[in-house]
Each structure stands twice: as C-alpha cells, then as structure tokens.
Amino acid sequence: MVSTLTDAPAAPVPFFTQAESFKELWPLITRHTDDVFDRGKFSHGRKVAELERAIAEYTGAGRAIAVNSGTDALVILLRAAGIKPGDEVIVPAFSFFASASAVSLAGATPVFADITNDGDYGLDAVSVEEAVTERTKAVMPAHLFHQLVDLTALSDVARRHDLMLLEDSAEAIGMRWGGTHAGLVGRGGVLSFFPTKTLGALGDAGMILTDDEDLAEQAAVLRHHGRMGKTIDHIAGISNLSGVSGTNSKMDDVQAAILMAKMTRLDRDIARRAELADAYSQRLRGTDGVLAVPRIVPRTIETEPVFYVYQIEVEARDELVAHLTARGIGTEVYYPRPLHTQPCFAGTDIGLRPGSLPNAEAACERTLALPLYPDLTEAQLETVCAAISDFYAGRR
Ligand SMILES: *Cc1c(COP(=O)(O)O)cnc(C)c1O
Numbered sequence: 001m002v003s004t005l006t007d008a009p010a011a012p013v014p015f016f017t018q019a020e021s022f023k024e025l026w027p028l029i030t031r032h033t034d035d036v037f038d039r040g041k042f043s044h045g046r047k048v049a050e051l052e053r054a055i056a057e058y059t060g061a062g063r064a065i066a067v068n069s070g071t072d073a074l075v076i077l078l079r080a081a082g083i084k085p086g087d088e089v090i091v092p093a094f095s096f097f098a099s100a101s102a103v104s105l106a107g108a109t110p111v112f113a114d115i116t117n118d119g120d121y122g123l124d125a126v127s128v129e130e131a132v133t134e135r136t137k138a139v140m141p142a143h144l145f146h147q148l149v150d151l152t153a154l155s156d157v158a159r160r161h162d163l164m165l166l167e168d169s170a171e172a173i174g175m176r177w178g179g180t181h182a183g184l185v186g187r188g189g190v191l192s193f194f195p196t197k198t199l200g201a202l203g204d205a206g207m208i209l210t211d212d213e214d215l216a217e218q219a220a221v222l223r224h225h226g227r228m229g230k231t232i233d234h235i236a237g238i239s240n241l242s243g244v245s246g247t248n249s250k251m252d253d254v255q256a257a258i259l260m261a262k263m264t265r266l267d268r269d270i271a272r273r274a275e276l277a278d279a280y281s282q283r284l285r286g287t288d289g290v291l292a293v294p295r296i297v298p299r300t301i302e303t304e305p306v307f308y309v310y311q312i313e314v315e316a317r318d319e320l321v322a323h324l325t326a327r328g329i330g331t332e333v334y335y336p337r338p339l340h341t342q343p344c345f346a347g348t349d350i351g352l353r354p355g356s357l358p359n360a361e362a363a364c365e366r367t368l369a370l371p372l373y374p375d376l377t378e379a380q381l382e383t384v385c386a387a388i389s390d391f392y393a394g395r396r
Helices: 018-041 045-059 070-080 097-103 125-131 149-161 213-222 254-263 266-284 318-327 360-365 379-394
Strands: 063-067 088-094 109-113 134-138 166-167 189-190 206-210 290-292 311-313 367-370
Touching: 018 045, 018 254, 045 063, 045 206, 063 070, 070 097, 070 189, 070 206, 088 097, 097 109, 109 125, 125 134, 125 149, 134 149, 149 166, 189 318, 206 213, 206 290, 254 311, 266 311, 266 379, 311 360, 318 379, 360 367
Parallel strands: 088 109, 088 134, 134 166, 166 189
Antiparallel strands: 063 206, 189 206, 290 311, 311 367
16 A cells, blocks of 8 residues: 655645656555565575566666666676776766766766857767777767667767767656667666656666676676685686775665566556656746756657656746745756766866866756656646746736
C-alpha cells in the first residue's frame, strides 16, 4: 500500500509523483520482491542479474552492468575505459554535476566545453575541438531532457583527434540514434535509475551499457572490490587494472525488483510523456514570456526522442518560479549553475571565468522544467499553463 504519511494538503501539481502508477504496479512489484525475500540475497543477486538481462534486451547492449547509481556507473565506465590520473576528458559545462565530478572521481581532469545554441542543450563539437590538448583521452557528451546530442559531429571530432567517445546517457533510456540505443554509439554509456528518471527505482541505482566485452569485464570487476568471481584475488589477470582497487557499487536486489516491475510499463510511460509534452507545447507556444518550448533538432539520421524532462526557456525565470511555488506548482531548474563556475572547480585549474562558455551560462538563466510524469493529468497540465499565462499577463 502507498499510504499518506502526513496530513499536509497535497500540492495541486507536484514536480514529481508516482503514487498512482504505484497503485497499479504494487502487485507485480510484490511478486518480484517476494522472489528476493525468498532467496535471501539482497545485493548483487539473481534479481539484479535478471534486470541486467532485461535492460540488455531493451537497449540492445552487448552487456549491461548493474551498479548502485548513475554517478557510480560513470566513474566505473571511465575507469574501465582506462581513464587515469593525468588524462583529460572533455565534458559539457551545462549538465548535471556528475557529468564532471565522475571524471574527477576517476582521478582525471574534466575539461569544459560549451553547448550549442540550437535547442538540444548538447555539447558543441566546435567548442570540443578547441578544448583538445595532448592529454585529452575522451569526450563525454550528456544527452539531456528529451533528445540525443549531435553524435555525428562529436564522433567526427573524436575520430580526428583519436579520442574515445563515452556517453553520459543517464537521462536517455529509450532514446535511439538511427536505431542504436543511447550509450551504445560510442564505447559505452550509462543509465541512472534515480527515482525521478524515466525508469526510476525507489532509491539509487544505475547501469553501465557497452558492446565492448573487455570494458564490460573490467567494469564488472571494479564494481565489486575488484573481485574476480568467488576468488579472494583482487584484480587478477586484468593487465590495465593492475595497481588499482575496485569499489563497492553493487545494486540492491530490491531496487532491481522494482525496476523489473516498472519495465513492464516503460514504453507506455514514454508514450504518455510524449503526449503530455505535446499538450504543453501546443498550449505554451507563443505565450507571452515563454521564449522557447522544447525543440527536436533534425539530425542526419533518424532519432527517437523521449521526454524525460519538459524544459522551457522563459523571461524572468526566478520570479516565475516564485509565482508558481506560491500556487503549489512544483518546478525545477536544470541546471542553475554552469559546471565551469561551480565553487569546487572555480578556484582550481579546472574552472573557467564566467563569460567563457556563453551558451551554457545563458541556459542556466533561462531554463525551467515543468512537471512531467505519467501520473500528471490534463487538468493539472492546464493548471500549470494557466498559472504561467497569468504571471506574464500580470507583468505587462
Ligand atoms: C541523473 C544523472 C546522473 C547521475 O545519476 P545518479 O543515479 O543520480 O547518480 C548523471 N548524469 C546526468 C546527465 C543525469 O541526469
């Protein structure tokens, strides 16, 4: 049962909820969790292996390696790909923090490049090329909100400079590039199953995706203290991991059970997200104060968008947020501060001065994510849109 733990009145439109979905899913979740309880193995057990197979099948990945968050998936992906101290990895200045911190956590140096201004919020190939040095080993774009970055342009740059292409595809489940699932266009990618993601667990969980058997083996070992199967030898026989230790990033079987149940609804959830995104855009396009609704940038290849986040650009963003919050409407700012000016990087060689990556900085000031999830109703969507119209009407 999903119960209400407080008597606080529900907000008219929360930024995220899955209470209705869970009413439907609960019997199936219980079947999967009962399996886990019956076997008594709660970490890195058979339900996790079952989920790895299901995700490999859904994405077409040669290997899917379960870990305990999207962030860990990125760190382990980078380490398994051989990224080490002294190496540079080019990442976007506009993304979730983990796109950059994963590189630092792998011991290497994140180097920031700008995003395009064509509405995909994706890493700009020209800016990437300017950031290449003799230490650059990889470029790692992030696919944000509803579409993939321009992988043709980025693959070209990677090829010309002999860089690995890795993908921060944490947000991109279901997105495909000419039929290839996100994360599998380059050497490897990741998924995050953070609760608000398109396929979310009830806690942290993540996955590494790759077609590269070697990389997969190393990732599988690194997530489990570097252990080779049941032996007590840590990092035996894997030459490019000699001298490194693994970590503990095993997935919980209870999260895998929840994800197995939710996967049965994934395609339906994705379709519902698309329907709601379309309804938002029809209602908001041309609204005073709304500078942009999400745009699907045409590519040289057929792509499949998935609306994980419905992101608009607006005038007076922070005042609008206050207006909506006062009316019980949840929003999020993805992302409020460009990564190259984050305090943890600003005082170091890694950070860059404000003004150096203008598209990333502009996006941080104008973007706003509206509530978008399968449980959202058309009436709630209208409440959000009406409140936005009211706000700008009141300012004229
Ligand atoms: C969510 C996310 C991550 C991190 O995933 P967690 O599971 O929260 O650790 C990394 N990169 C991007 C772009 C994300 O959106």
